[in-house]
Amino acid sequence: MTDRDRVTSCTGAPGRDVTVPATRAERRARTRAAILEAARETFAANGFEKSTIRAVARRAGYDPALVMQHFGSKTELFREATAIDLDVASALDGPAETRTERILWRTFEGLDAQAARVASTLRTMLTHDEVAGEALRLFHPPGLDDDAGGGPDADPLTDLRRELVVAVTLGTAIARYVLRSPAVEAASREDLLACLLPAVDALRSPPVRVPGTR
Secondary structure (H helix, E strand, O other), X not given: OOOEEEEEOOOOXXXXXXXXXXXXXXXXXXXXXXXXXXXXXXXXXXXHHXXXXXXXXXXXXXXXXXXXXXXXXXXXXXXXXXXXXXXOHHHHOOOHHHHHHHHHHHHHHHHHHOHHHHHHHHHHHOOOHHHHHHHHHHOOOOOOOOOOOOOOOOOOOHHHHHHHHHHHHHHHHHHHHHOXXXXXXXXXXXXXXXXXXXXXXXXXXXXXXXXXXO
């Protein structure tokens, strides 16, 4: 529904424009959206620790109490404002032999499109345990360990290999969006995947034991 609806007379002739008052739900949604946008700008500029509810409220043009009414805490506001949507599930359909490539491509495609939010989240995770947990889940996409195996004959290093895949992708993201390492930041997704894919594939394969080691 728009804010303005044209009124038509019973004869079919167009009538005057009248303003239709926004519903309470619409007003609430607009307020929430304005606060989230202000929060994104504030967190991106100042980081989590230096940002305050008062600063977000001032940027949005609302009272701090209203911000708290909508979100409850700075942590919850940060979580919603910096939420990153990666449509990785859609990459699971297709040939199994190219699944890893599709997942990595979709991951970095989404990250590139939301680079400012990604940078804010990754900076904060280094000093905020709750945000760190969210970041780890973000970089642990489904599908990369579907063939890890289970049961009594499962590779005892499966969990380690899985977390090392997370470390590789997360470390690449930190270099690309936070540290802005020149070569990593400038790399196309094609070049990025060309270098990452062999490393991720190697980590997903059972390790080869070196003779004389445990």
